[in-house]
Amino acid sequence: MAGTTTAPKKPIDADVETITVNFGPQHPATHGTLRIELDLDGERIVGARPEIGYLHTGFEKIAEEMSYNQFVTVTDRMNYFSPLCNNFGFVHAVEEMCGIEITPRCKYARVLLCELSRVADHILSVGLGAMDLGAFSVMLWGFVERERLYDIFEHATGARLTTSHARVGGIARDIPDDLIPRIKKFIDDFPATLDKTEKMLSRNRIWWGRTVGVGALTTEQCLSYGVTGPLARASGVDYDLRRDRPYWAYPELDFNVITRTDGDIYARYKVRLDEMRESIKLIRQCLEKMPKGPINIEDHKVTIPSKKDVYTKMESLIMHFKHYMDDHGMDTPRRSEVYSCTESPNGELGWYIISQGRSQPYRVRCRPPCLLTYGAYPEMIKNALISDAVAALSSINVIAGELDR
Amino acid sequence: MIWGIVKIVVIFGLVMKIVPLLVYAERRISARIQLRLGPNMVGLPRWKILGPLGGFHLWGLLQPLADAMKFVFKENFTPARADKFLYRIAPAMVFIPAGLALAGIPFYGEWVKDVGFVGIKPAEFPLIGSWFEGVPHSGPFVIFDSELGVLFVLAASTLGVHGLSIAGWSSYNKFSQMAGVRASAQLISYEAPMFMALIAALMVAGSTDFFSIVEYQNQNMWLICYQPLAFIIFYICTFAETNRLPFDLPEAEPELVGGYHTEYGGMGFAIFFLGEYIAMIVQCAILTLVFLGGWTLPWSETAHLAWGGLAGFLIFFTKVVILLLIMIQVRWTLPRFRYDQLMQLGWKRLAPLAMINLAATAVIGVMMKS
Structure with a gap:
């Protein structure tokens, strides 16, 4: 994807004198370290060449030296918008590889936390989009809600951002009972913020002027670039892994897949807002339906046994010992490859894992949703103005950590 | 003196x-x-x-x-390849016009004889008061008193945009340069409707002198009652004149980094900043004087003379501050226009409206006279 060229370096119309501008890597609108080389004719963009790799961290390579559960801590560092979705997405792939069926309570708990993360992601990306177009206050209203979500995450996982909450075969800790009223209070209050945002922007003529018809992608373009998530749904691609490749408790829950047809920034903004309302619906259902029972599976070749068992039962002691020994750990298939994907807030988050029977993966490859979307970015801003490039960039919601990995 | x-x-x-x-x-x-x-x-x-x-x-x-x-x-950083002279004087070229415009703004009508200004009688202060013995006691409280009044203030405040353009061009930075171009393009697109709106108001008052305009409003009604459309157009253009959101295109942070002041730090930036805020005060003062009755109150023709003139001073400032607070409120609520949308708004919406308003004012004025 790096160096994708949409316009020839020399413009076709040789009479037009263009200037080349480095948009990033230290530009305030890039929200991370992205670089786009723009060829400008006045303020009009005639060519755009996104460059990635400024935040390359070697996360995928690190995985080869880590056991599966250790790598969970790296997945949340990839995505600072919705770390829990990455945590659970990765262990979901491992579970598919090993053929592990998680407990019903765990299924609901994961959906609950993932949907809370989805809200946290969307409210921030809507806010950042508004901030880049000058409506700074909307971003901070969203941040207040995000702060409350962080508190909920902290209560549930012990950390605000680097949650590292998933374990293969379960969750690090069960959902605490006193968290439920907090989540209930949050989902009761949260729609008011959404309404406030809508009141501020949805019928604002300046907002319309900046977003309607700007940065649009057609359905065909979305399909050919592999765009997924809210952007694809805003362009009329009716594709949501939660429904189309059901996992966890999603098949048992009732929710709608939001689609719009315009494909522009306004449609993305509306899709994100409506998805947050759907997420609230899902969270409410999860809280109602979440069954009692164990959160982790009982197979201690996968999950660590409880401390009590370790001290009293020999079998458990051995298992515990194996989990914490180098190169022992959990059982994995001798020779296996798996591609598994979940619907992260930004789109299809895929994990491609090759196992050779060791406790460490042989190779892990991540398919971050924003990487492929970012590939379509030059298409969005063709012949647009610089201001539109900024608006389009924030509507993609590029998460640089995930993009460069 | x-x-x-x-x-x-x-x-x-x-x-x-x-x-x-x-x-x-x-x-x-x-x-x-x-x-x-x-x-x-x-x-x-x-x-x-x-x-x-x-x-x-x-x-x-x-x-x-x-x-x-x-x-x-803070360090006054100068880019290596900047035009050093222009780069240094650009902040002054924003600040000085703002200050010049301020000179033309009357803060209160007149020095009331034997009462003194703001309730202070010169005779009460033997030391300082003696300095004023020979001073003519009816000078208006304005630095540069001229019959041109409004025109002078507008002419001076319009010059400020050259500072922005020069800052943009001399910084040797592509983003700054674009901001400079934007600043001048913005100038062209809002000044026409702004002046036409103002002329309509001046036609009603029949003067370009702030004192006469305020006096007219004191005798009749505030000009906002006769010219509501002109007031709205002028107020919108005020936002563009002072580079405030939703028209802060020359310094749109997410687009052009810092716009024309990308390379400026320390006092260079501070003076731009100061210039912008003084321009805001000047614009709101013009609005107050021309449309909102200046230092007078609608229900009393003499209220501003109370407390030796302090009342008029306070009335004037209260109105200016209310307008400023509205500007602040707008800045933190609305999104930003796009460069071409501002031009469209200026040329296709505001300019025709202002022109129609002007023509209608002229026709009605002639009809009422005859």
């Missing part, structure tokens, strides 16, 4: 006090809008001499002072 210096000192001293307060107000109001607290800590130092007041937070009122200190001590 001495009277002139006093006026300069008083007016500039006053405005230089208002600007930090305005910055403070802006930060606190924006904080309220955004569910934050804003600056509330910088207050009195913990010196023993201050007694129990030492360490009092003072609601963060000294924050602008701290900011100013920071600007003074």
Whole structure:
């Protein structure tokens, strides 16, 4: 994807004198370290060449030296918008590889936390989009809600951002009972913020002027670039892994897949807002339906046994010992490859894992949703103005950590 | 002579006090809008001499002072390939026109004979009062008193945009350069409707002199009642004139980094900043004088003479401050226009409206006379 060229370096119309501008890597609108080389004719963009790799961290390579559960801590560092979705997405792939069926309570708990993360992601990306177009206050209203979500995450996982909450075969800790009223209070209050945002922007003529018809992608373009998530749904691609490749408790829950047809920034903004309302619906259902029972599976070749068992039962002691020994750990298939994907807030988050029977993966490859979307970015801003490039960039919601990995 | 210096000192001293307060107000109001607290800590130092007041937070009122200190001590960075001379004088070219425009703004009507200004009789102060013995006692409280009034102020404040363009061009930075181009393009697109709106108001009042305009409004109704459309157009253009959101295109941060002041730090930036805020005060003062009756009140023809003129002074300032607060509120709520949309708004919406308004005013004026 790096160096994708949409316009020839020399413009076709040789009479037009263009200037080349480095948009990033230290530009305030890039929200991370992205670089786009723009060829400008006045303020009009005639060519755009996104460059990635400024935040390359070697996360995928690190995985080869880590056991599966250790790598969970790296997945949340990839995505600072919705770390829990990455945590659970990765262990979901491992579970598919090993053929592990998680407990019903765990299924609901994961959906609950993932949907809370989805809200946290969307409210921030809507806010950042508004901030880049000058409506700074909307971003901070969203941040207040995000702060409350962080508190909920902290209560549930012990950390605000680097949650590292998933374990293969379960969750690090069960959902605490006193968290439920907090989540209930949050989902009761949260729609008011959404309404406030809508009141501020949805019928604002300046907002319309900046977003309607700007940065649009057609359905065909979305399909050919592999765009997924809210952007694809805003362009009329009716594709949501939660429904189309059901996992966890999603098949048992009732929710709608939001689609719009315009494909522009306004449609993305509306899709994100409506998805947050759907997420609230899902969270409410999860809280109602979440069954009692164990959160982790009982197979201690996968999950660590409880401390009590370790001290009293020999079998458990051995298992515990194996989990914490180098190169022992959990059982994995001798020779296996798996591609598994979940619907992260930004789109299809895929994990491609090759196992050779060791406790460490042989190779892990991540398919971050924003990487492929970012590939379509030059298409969005063709012949647009610089201001539109900024608006389009924030509507993609590029998460640089995930993009460069 | 001495009277002139006093006026300069008083007016500039006053405005230089208002600007930090305005910055403070802006930060606190924006904080309220955004569910934050804003600056509330910088207050009195913990010196023993201050007694129990030492360490009092003072609601963060000294924050602008701290900011100013920071600007003074920051490095004045100059890019290696910048045009050094133009780069250095550009902030002044924003600040000086703003100050010039301020000189034409009358802060209060006249020096009431034997009553003194703002309730202070010269005779009560033997030392200073003796300086004023020979001063003609009916000079209006304006630094540059001219019959051109409005025209002078507008001409001066319009010059400010050259500073922005020059800052953009001389910085040797592509983003700054684009901001400079934007600033001049913006100028063309809003000044036409702005002036046409103003002319319609001036036609009703029949003068370009601020004193006559205010006097007319004192005798009749405020001009906003005769010219509501002109008021709205002028107010919208005010936002563009002062580069405030939703028209802050030359310094649109997410698009052009910092716009024309990308490369400026320290006092260079501070002077741009100061110029912008003074321009805001000047524009709101014009609006107050031309449309909102200046220092008069609608229900009383003599209210502004009370307390030896202090009342008029306060009335005028209250109106200016209300307009400024509306500007702040708008800035923190609306998104930003796009470059071409501003031009469209200026040329396709506001300019025809202002023109129609102007023509209608002229026709009605002639019909009423005949």
